[in-house]
Amino acid sequence: MANILVVDDELGIRDLLSEILNDEGHSVDLAENATQARAARLSSSYDLVLLDIWMPDTDGVSLLKEWAALGQLTMPVIMMSGHATIDTAVESTRIGAFSFLEKPITLQKLLKAVEQGLARSTAQAAPAAGQVAVVEAGSPVLPGVESIHHNLASSGRAMAQAGPEQHQGFDLDRPLREARDGFEKAYFEFHLAREGGSMTRVAEKTGLERTHLYRKLRQLGVDLGRNKRG
Incomplete structure (x- = not known):
């Protein structure tokens, strides 16, 4: 520490x-x-x-x-x-x-x-x-x-070359909470990929304050490293 x-x-x-x-x-x-x-x-x-x-x-x-x-x-x-x-x-x-x-x-x-x-x-x-x-x-x-x-x-x-990742259809034969979490995870991964991993721009696009956004991504298990194009 x-x-x-x-x-x-x-x-x-x-x-x-x-x-x-x-x-x-x-x-x-x-x-x-x-x-x-x-x-x-x-x-x-x-x-x-x-x-x-x-x-x-x-x-x-x-x-x-x-x-x-x-x-x-x-x-x-x-x-x-x-x-x-x-x-x-x-x-x-x-x-x-x-x-x-x-x-x-x-x-x-x-x-x-x-x-x-x-x-x-x-x-x-x-x-x-x-x-x-x-x-x-x-x-x-x-x-x-x-x-x-x-x-x-x-x-x-x-940043100029990074493009959004494509997500396939969702399994709708699941409880609502699980289906909603799956959609939200795909939604945020899409925007992270499109914005090159910029938390500020994703926050602006999704309408969330950055601290709330960070907590949401952790909750959904979104891999932030995978969405950053180096």
Whole structure:
């Protein structure tokens, strides 16, 4: 079990990441801004930090610089953003960030990034400068700027080529509850495949809040990894 700090100004993202990481057996603290993140960092020791870039008071890159300057960057930090550029990712890396995740963050990408970050945390106290990976399921983690271009391009091609899986007819000679669960599982698998595994887009398509969606998929036994095209 690891101690993880999640810093993001969006309540839905904080709740979703917390639920997923708690289910993986980790202890998770939450902060909605840089002020709360500073206080948490001073009062606790963390094995990993997930840090959003765009926040209203102090942005994540500035907070990362602050921690580095104060000698508090003793744990791997994974930066998160839905609007950051390559330059922002590279700047974060130079400051000391371990890796960078693009939003929307799919389950498989999150778990892979966390696993790699915790492995780095175990191997050494602080991340090596100049090492970054835009984590993509099924892709090797390559250090530096070239990996960012490579993985972003691969992600775009995969999303464009991914198509919905076809589901055959259902066995209607079953109790209503079983038949309904079978339909719902096929329904969500269809949308996950069509949206390339993006939980955010599936939530928008199905009209469910992401935390509710994640719980529903677990309940139905949907294999999220199988629906992510790497």
